[in-house]
Amino acid sequence: MTFRAICVAVLLAVTTFASAQAAEIYAIDTQGQHAFVEFRIKHLGYSWIYGRFNDFSGEFVVDRENPANSRVEVEIDTASVDTNHAERDKHLRGKDFLNVDAHPKARFVSTSVERGGDGTGVIKGDLTLNGVTKPIEIAVEEIGHGPDPWGGYRAGFLGKTTLKLADFDIDYDLGPASRTVELTLSIEGVRR
């Protein structure tokens, strides 16, 4: 092998390694409970009701050099809906809302990631909820990233979006103030 060939091979290896390094894969830290899928909806227009999904999983890829390479995927067990009220949660799991027997999973898969300059960005993707898949946009803010005290490396984001319930075939009449629900994803991932 010529010196030139060796140089090319080394260069190739280094660039491949570098690009692999640039795209970091993170598993959402549900085990340590550092991730939350929360929602809120107006009650009669007089106050907010907060709820969350307790069981979900997912991963995301962060590529700081080439943000277009970044992506995120989250799968939610819809039956884990929790608003701290037994009968309301029962109702939410039923046919009027989440239909969890027919549609036990909700899923978000990103289709594009745009980064703004100030640690914010927009993730576009497909949300499947109640068996209906619709494109949505999530406004994202990077909260922080860096090494943790236990030898790992973590990154965390906060995503917010608003869903029209009717878009996902949820048309139970909760009143005019309660036709949209705000979804907040507070996600921390541990780098693989």
Add this chain to the structure above:
Amino acid sequence: MKLRNTPSTYGAVHIVLHWLVAASVIGLFALGVWMVELGYYDPWYNRAPALHKAFGIVLAAVMLVRLLWRWGNGVPEAEPGVRRWETRAAHWVHVVLYLGVFASVISGYLIATAKGAPVAVFDLFSVPATLHGLPRQANVAGEFHTYIAYGLIGLAGLHALAALKHHLIDRDATLLRMLGLKRPPRTEQRREA
């Protein structure tokens, strides 16, 4: 009318408890079927389930009294002319009816208390949660509650038809004595006097 049961008649306490439970079971069933279909803005949306739960707890208490009274008192023997298989079938229907009432109250209680909240009985007192926090507890208990309730009301219908059959076809006093309309036979009256 005597308060206690005799070997051939029901006493006043047993009769009152029987009809109280019958009215409660039918009323709770109708209320339950109606209330689950109420819209969010219906004035009864919150009140109907609250009443359903409160009366359910009251029914359980009445059933406990009834069970103790039954065990302490015994029940009259079958009317003359009633066949052995009828007596046996009736006995098992009664056993399942008792179990059904308790099972429907317990399953309903497990819905309401699935997240650890107590069940309020009017504004008088509340029954605390015991078993709670199981995965999807409210939904699983809810399915049991529905099936048990429909089964119970079906069996109660059979029980009522059987009573009518005794009254109209066999022309015996099986139904009349639960209405307190059958007099004890003379020999018995004399013995008790």
